[in-house]
Amino acid sequence: MAPQLDSFFKQVDAMSESFIDRLSKAVAIPSVSAMDEHRPDVFKMGEFMASELRNLGAEVTLHPLGKQPHKEHLELPPVVTARYGSDPSKRTVLVYGHYDVQPALMEDGWATKPFKLTVDESSGRMYGRGSTDDKGPVLGWLNAIEAHKKAGVEFPVNLLMCFEGMEEYGSEGLDEFIMREAKGFFKDADAVCISDNYWLGTEKPCLTYGLRGCNYYSLEVTGPGADLHSGVFGGTAHEPMTDLVRIMSSLVDPDGKILIDGIDEMVAPITDQEKALYKDIAFTMDNLYESLGSKTALFDDKARTLMGRWRFPSLSLHGIEGAFSAPGAKTVIPAKVIGKFSIRTVPDMESEAVTAAVQKHVDKVFAGLKSKNKCTLKLQHDGKWWVASPNHWNFTAAAKAVEHVWGVKPDLTREGGSIPVTLTFEEATGKNVLLLPMGSSTDGAHSINEKLDRRNYIEGIKLLGAYLHYVAEEPMREG
Amino acid sequence: MAPQLDSFFKQVDAMSESFIDRLSKAVAIPSVSAMDEHRPDVFKMGEFMASELRNLGAEVTLHPLGKQPHKEHLELPPVVTARYGSDPSKRTVLVYGHYDVQPALMEDGWATKPFKLTVDESSGRMYGRGSTDDKGPVLGWLNAIEAHKKAGVEFPVNLLMCFEGMEEYGSEGLDEFIMREAKGFFKDADAVCISDNYWLGTEKPCLTYGLRGCNYYSLEVTGPGADLHSGVFGGTAHEPMTDLVRIMSSLVDPDGKILIDGIDEMVAPITDQEKALYKDIAFTMDNLYESLGSKTALFDDKARTLMGRWRFPSLSLHGIEGAFSAPGAKTVIPAKVIGKFSIRTVPDMESEAVTAAVQKHVDKVFAGLKSKNKCTLKLQHDGKWWVASPNHWNFTAAAKAVEHVWGVKPDLTREGGSIPVTLTFEEATGKNVLLLPMGSSTDGAHSINEKLDRRNYIEGIKLLGAYLHYVAEEPMREG
Numbered sequence: 001m002a003p004q005l006d007s008f009f010k011q012v013d014a015m016s017e018s019f020i021d022r023l024s025k026a027v028a029i030p031s032v033s034a035m036d037e038h039r040p041d042v043f044k045m046g047e048f049m050a051s052e053l054r055n056l057g058a059e060v061t062l063h064p065l066g067k068q069p070h071k072e073h074l075e076l077p078p079v080v081t082a083r084y085g086s087d088p089s090k091r092t093v094l095v096y097g098h099y100d101v102q103p104a105l106m107e108d109g110w111a112t113k114p115f116k117l118t119v120d121e122s123s124g125r126m127y128g129r130g131s132t133d134d135k136g137p138v139l140g141w142l143n144a145i146e147a148h149k150k151a152g153v154e155f156p157v158n159l160l161m162c163f164e165g166m167e168e169y170g171s172e173g174l175d176e177f178i179m180r181e182a183k184g185f186f187k188d189a190d191a192v193c194i195s196d197n198y199w200l201g202t203e204k205p206c207l208t209y210g211l212r213g214c215n216y217y218s219l220e221v222t223g224p225g226a227d228l229h230s231g232v233f234g235g236t237a238h239e240p241m242t243d244l245v246r247i248m249s250s251l252v253d254p255d256g257k258i259l260i261d262g263i264d265e266m267v268a269p270i271t272d273q274e275k276a277l278y279k280d281i282a283f284t285m286d287n288l289y290e291s292l293g294s295k296t297a298l299f300d301d302k303a304r305t306l307m308g309r310w311r312f313p314s315l316s317l318h319g320i321e322g323a324f325s326a327p328g329a330k331t332v333i334p335a336k337v338i339g340k341f342s343i344r345t346v347p348d349m350e351s352e353a354v355t356a357a358v359q360k361h362v363d364k365v366f367a368g369l370k371s372k373n374k375c376t377l378k379l380q381h382d383g384k385w386w387v388a389s390p391n392h393w394n395f396t397a398a399a400k401a402v403e404h405v406w407g408v409k410p411d412l413t414r415e416g417g418s419i420p421v422t423l424t425f426e427e428a429t430g431k432n433v434l435l436l437p438m439g440s441s442t443d444g445a446h447s448i449n450e451k452l453d454r455r456n457y458i459e460g461i462k463l464l465g466a467y468l469h470y471v472a473e474e475p476m477r478e479g
Numbered sequence: 480m481a482p483q484l485d486s487f488f489k490q491v492d493a494m495s496e497s498f499i500d501r502l503s504k505a506v507a508i509p510s511v512s513a514m515d516e517h518r519p520d521v522f523k524m525g526e527f528m529a530s531e532l533r534n535l536g537a538e539v540t541l542h543p544l545g546k547q548p549h550k551e552h553l554e555l556p557p558v559v560t561a562r563y564g565s566d567p568s569k570r571t572v573l574v575y576g577h578y579d580v581q582p583a584l585m586e587d588g589w590a591t592k593p594f595k596l597t598v599d600e601s602s603g604r605m606y607g608r609g610s611t612d613d614k615g616p617v618l619g620w621l622n623a624i625e626a627h628k629k630a631g632v633e634f635p636v637n638l639l640m641c642f643e644g645m646e647e648y649g650s651e652g653l654d655e656f657i658m659r660e661a662k663g664f665f666k667d668a669d670a671v672c673i674s675d676n677y678w679l680g681t682e683k684p685c686l687t688y689g690l691r692g693c694n695y696y697s698l699e700v701t702g703p704g705a706d707l708h709s710g711v712f713g714g715t716a717h718e719p720m721t722d723l724v725r726i727m728s729s730l731v732d733p734d735g736k737i738l739i740d741g742i743d744e745m746v747a748p749i750t751d752q753e754k755a756l757y758k759d760i761a762f763t764m765d766n767l768y769e770s771l772g773s774k775t776a777l778f779d780d781k782a783r784t785l786m787g788r789w790r791f792p793s794l795s796l797h798g799i800e801g802a803f804s805a806p807g808a809k810t811v812i813p814a815k816v817i818g819k820f821s822i823r824t825v826p827d828m829e830s831e832a833v834t835a836a837v838q839k840h841v842d843k844v845f846a847g848l849k850s851k852n853k854c855t856l857k858l859q860h861d862g863k864w865w866v867a868s869p870n871h872w873n874f875t876a877a878a879k880a881v882e883h884v885w886g887v888k889p890d891l892t893r894e895g896g897s898i899p900v901t902l903t904f905e906e907a908t909g910k911n912v913l914l915l916p917m918g919s920s921t922d923g924a925h926s927i928n929e930k931l932d933r934r935n936y937i938e939g940i941k942l943l944g945a946y947l948h949y950v951a952e953e954p955m956r957e958g
């Protein structure tokens with residue numbers, strides 16, 4: 001039987017101006033984690049979260065994380081945890097979000113002040129840094145609690161909240177904290193929900209059940225003791241750049257096909273069931289062209305494009321460190337050049353096996369060059385792919401909530417990028433993790449003029465509440 | 480009959496401390512043409528030159544060159560010209576040098592203050608920015624005049640001097656000035672001598688009769704409207720970097736062989752006479768390894784190495800603009816990347832023909848990629864190669880002067896780099912141009928701890944004077 005949500009929904013509508021006001025207050029705190037001078041604002045934002053949560057009756061703890069590695073003059077902002085309810089007869093849901101934001105400056109090209117929430121009444125767009133990433137979704141949980149209280153509706157679950165302040169700067173210290181609290185604060189969690197991604201388009205909600213991983217490599221070629229003048233040494237010395245571009249060009253072809261032996265074989269085969277999923281997904285080639293800003297797509301059909309983004313590996317060449325990279329002309333032979341490339345990984349690729357294949361390929365190609373230079377491959381960092389079962393009760397409950405709030409079944413999507421904390425929570429709790437986005441594809445999370453649509457915010461608050469109600473009564477099925 | 484030079488030489492030795500003092504005064508003026516804040520010092524250095532020249536009795540003119548292109552708030556420093564003697568029965572020699580210097584900062588790693596001439600008495604090394612490039616040689620001409628006057632020796636030629644203040648920043652305005660004065664200040668010149676390069680090694684003087692040219696290209700590949708995130712777009716879009724490294728890697732192989740059709744055919748064949756020249760030249764593979772700081776040489780024999788530097792073209796890949804070039808990791812797909820490469824040119828390569836061959840090659844390779852991106856080749860700048868006849872009387876006179884001063888026949892060398900003004904003087908005057916170096920290969924012209932050996936300075940002054948005496952009486956032979 002579907003939960004009764006009408007009075008909660010009415011309360012959300014009635015309180016919508018006060019919820020927007022709460023978002024205004026949050027956006028006004030420039031909690032930019034990447035900029036030293038804004039560190040006090042990140043702390044201020046953490047205290048704002050703590051104070052709002054206490055006012056709602058949650059048990060709040062601020063967890064200090066110590067000094068920031070490599071920036072020892074800076075204290076890391078605290079992880080704010082809060083527990084709302086501890087009824088052993090109820091399920092316990094763990095939610096995560098972040099209260100820090102990307103940098104934003106007027107001179108980057110913002111049309112409005114980035115740290116003032118500016119609501120365009122005709123379009124319903126609410127502009128401001130952090131509006132959609134991730135202050136809107138984070139406050140969504142608080143707003144859902146408040147609306148339940150005001151409406152006198154019993155809260156359906158015990159809610160564990162975990163909000164960090166360093167997400168936009170590598171989530172320093174978070175993994176260790178989560179693993180430490182796995183048997184502590186997080187131990188009762190029955191399911192996990194993260195609201196920190198976006199719809200695939202602008203009209204249809206989605207649930208996200210997969211992310212690609214990323215292995216990031218640097219490939220160094222060295223020869224001479226110092227940079228050389230190409231007039232004096234061109235034609236007499238092995239040039240590191242010549243070797244490096246040879247190796248880089250051997251990794252991937254212009255059609256995006258990875259040319260490293262053994263990689264294809266690691267990729268899980270496509271099932272008929274999976275194939276059938278793509279056709280219904282609300283996504284068109286025009287959506288891709290618009291976000292690319294060009295028609296330079298590798299494929300001209302939707303299914304192959306979505307597979308290229310979600311379920312196949314890809315290899316991108318990012319650039320070269322140590323070579324001449326400024327405008328103009330410089331006649332240098334760089335002595336030491338470092339090519340940067342990364343491979344987006346998918347099931348069932350294992351990081352070690354990928355690196356072994358890359359190393360073997362690089363060794364073979366470099367040996368073929370017969371150069372006197374030296375070549376070294378290094379894995380800079382890796383993050384594993386993540387795929388959850390969309391048939392798990394956590395997902396089926398969320399799907400029902402979407403249909404209740406938005407009147408449509410959500411698309412089940414994966415993403416090409418990575419949200420490393422997803423995997424950490426899965427590993428720490430051993431529970432299913434759901435990505436439940438609030439904003440849409442045009443929100444511009446890390447760009448100028450970031451916004452959240454009023455509709456997505458208000459209906460999103462309803463969705464988060466409804467999700468908890470459906471989770472409370474969904475029959476347990478692991479997928 | 481050899482000219483009588485003893486009393487001139489004795490006078491140079493007697494005045495050597497005052498000549499070093501003159502160099503100290505010049506080095507103390509930080510006439511860095513590339514730095515806006517030092518522009519007044521460049522002017523000051525021009526006035527120092529003018530005043531010293533006037534004191535010697537030369538007719539001096541300061542030629543303003545107007546505003547600096549692209550830096551309209553800066554006035555270009557003047558070209559200082561001076562005429563010493565106007566006896567129609569004497570030959571007229573035109574000499575060129577520059578009174579500006581490269582930037583130099585203590586924090587770059589200088590062991591002594593760069594703008595204080597520091598003489599190490601035991602080694603005879605005189606450290607200071609501009610000591611060898613090009614204040615030592617420039618003052619050499621002035622010192623030679625002064626020693627003649629003091630010794631009461633008649634000056635053997637009419638001397639036209641041309642000293643500029645922007646050489647280290649592209650010789651802005653100089654070409655136009657030279658062409659303008661071709662039939663003016665420069666019209667009487669019978670021969671040209673430039674002292675702004677270096678011995679091939681440290682022990683044996685040389686005369687330089689050839690330089691390679693340089694065609695510098697940028698190769699732009701564009702696709703998406705803006706930089707993309709490789710997580711979201713990797714595997715769905717043609718990546719400009721993938722195309723660019725393919726094209727760059729097709730230009731030259733790891734052994735330095737240029738892979739562009741038609742280039743080899745443009746290169747003048749090697750004659751037996753030329754082949755015979757290399758074996759006697761004072762240069763060893765160890766010299767190369769030392770200057771490379773490694774043993775990553777393309778060839779292991781001297782002759783092929785010198786040919787690789789002087790008489791064959793070479794192609795160097797300098798870097799990529801627009802890609803990720805910083806340390807660390809960034810998962811960007813750059814939207815617009817510009818590869819920089821240049822070809823050192825030699826007789827009989829013509830710039831237009833080279834560019835046509837490069838364009839044809841790039842078009843063919845890019846078409847083969849079947850990419851939807853766009854690719855554009857641009858010639859950023861070109862400078863022609865230069866080869867003079869070492870049998871010309873200007874050279875044979877200089878060779879006799881070297882033998883007189885240093886007791887050895889000079890090596891006849893070419894250089895891999897370019898000194899564009901050489902060609903301009905040749906074209907403007909129609910006369911033979913000689914490159915007559917004062918400093919040696921270890922002087923570190925554009926590096927930290929630039930120095931000029933005391934011996935090279937003092938014997939160099941004798942050489943410049945002796946050269947003028949031999950030029951005065953050398954039978955005219957065009958080579």
Ligand SMILES: [Zn+2]
Nearest residue numbers: 133134167196
């Ligand atoms: Zn976020």
Ligand SMILES: [Zn+2]
Nearest residue numbers: 133168445446
């Ligand atoms: Zn973000």
Ligand SMILES: [Zn+2]
Nearest residue numbers: 612613646675
């Ligand atoms: Zn110079």
Ligand SMILES: [Zn+2]
Nearest residue numbers: 612647924925
């Ligand atoms: Zn120089």
